[in-house]
Amino acid sequence: MTFHLAHLSDAHIGPLPVATYRELFSKRITGFTNWNRHRSRIHNMPMLGSIVADLKAHHPDHIAMTGDILNLGLAAEFVTARRWLDSVGTPDEVSFTPGNHDAYTPACTRLLRHTFAPFTSDQPVLEAHFPYMRRRGPVALIGLASGVPTAPFLATGTVGQRQAREFEALLLAAREAGLVRVVLIHHPPWRRGAKPGRHLTDAGRIEAIIARSGAELVLHGHNHRQQVHFMAGPRGPVPCIGVASASAIPGSASHRAAWHMFAIDGTGSDARITAHARGLMAHGAGIGDLGPIDLDPSRGETGVLQADGMI
Numbered sequence: 020m021t022f023h024l025a026h027l028s029d030a031h032i033g034p035l036p037v038a039t040y041r042e043l044f045s046k047r048i049t050g051f052t053n054w055n056r057h058r059s060r061i062h063n064m065p066m067l068g069s070i071v072a073d074l075k076a077h078h079p080d081h082i083a084m085t086g087d088i089l090n091l092g093l094a095a096e097f098v099t100a101r102r103w104l105d106s107v108g109t110p111d112e113v114s115f116t117p118g119n120h121d122a123y124t125p126a127c128t129r130l131l132r133h134t135f136a137p138f139t140s141d142q143p144v145l146e147a148h149f150p151y152m153r154r155r156g157p158v159a160l161i162g163l164a165s166g167v168p169t170a171p172f173l174a175t176g177t178v179g180q181r182q183a184r185e186f187e188a189l190l191l192a193a194r195e196a197g198l199v200r201v202v203l204i205h206h207p208p209w210r211r212g213a214k215p216g217r218h219l220t221d222a223g224r225i226e227a228i229i230a231r232s233g234a235e236l237v238l239h240g241h242n243h244r245q246q247v248h249f250m251a252g253p254r255g256p257v258p259c260i261g262v263a264s265a266s267a268i269p270g271s272a273s274h275r276a277a278w279h280m281f282a283i284d285g286t287g288s289d290a291r292i293t294a295h296a297r298g299l300m301a302h303g304a305g306i307g308d309l310g311p312i313d314l315d316p317s318r319g320e321t322g323v324l325q326a327d328g329m330i
């Protein structure tokens with residue numbers, strides 16, 4: 020039986036709550052200015068609602084949300100973000116990995132681990148632990164946290180040594196169990212996957228792990244565009260698929276709300292995976308079919324970063 024996995028990312032929910040001067044006296048002041056000047060015009064909440072409604076109308080078996088639900092990591096944003104994620108699906112139906120905007124300042128770390136804990140574990144945990152592995156049908160969803168607090172003007176991510184070590188152990192355990200390994204991570208986990216200052220600082224470490232231990236599919240967000248890349252794996256290229264922001268209205272061709280559906284047949288590393296994009300059509304035609312995503316490595320990569328790349 021085919022397993023259907025939906026993927027969406029980068030909801031960037033607005034409007035921003037009222038923030039105190041104290042809350043803004045930090046890295047947040049640059050993000051606050053950026054939101055007011057630019058992002059508030061791109062991330063549209065009715066659009067996000069339409070994307071989620073379209074996704075749910077297709078009845079996926081599970082939903083992956085790869086982060087950046089928030090913008091500045093304000094305490095009130097966590098409340099809104101949790102309410103929104105609850106509206107996407109139950110913790111049993113949705114798996115979450117945090118992005119740089121969910122881990123905006125050091126104070127966010129505990130809040131995000133508490134707020135999103137049920138979407139990272141099948142046990143009743145109070146605090147999320149990364150990496151995690153959740154089993155659904157033939158699939159092992161392996162979630163990594165790459166969002167870390169950074170200095171102003173940076174949107175880098177880091178997985179870290181401890182998490183990387185546990186990640187590889189989970190990959191091997193899932194392979195041993197004959198599961199289809201789907202890795203969820205906010206930042207593109209290979210070198211040059213995002214522009215300098217917005218990249219995963221230890222992408223080389225993840226590349227080495229995938230090259231040794233493999234995975235069947237990697238899903239990420241962060242670049243706000245559809246991207247197809249292939250990482251080297253022990254049995255051949257591993258498709259890494261980036262999705263556009265789920266709330267982006269047209270500003271440039273690549274900033275257009277979308278979500279992806281993956282159809283997974285078979286088990287383990289022999290599984291057959293196909294992918295399809297749905298999202299905002301051109302010329303005001305609403306949400307519709309954006310076509311298949313080619314996972315054949317011989318066709319090359321698409322969605323290579325342009326100069327207008329955003330976070």
Ligand SMILES: [Fe+2]
Binds near residue numbers: 029031087120242330
């Ligand atoms: Fe984002």
Ligand SMILES: [Fe+2]
Binds near residue numbers: 118
């Ligand atoms: Fe991001």
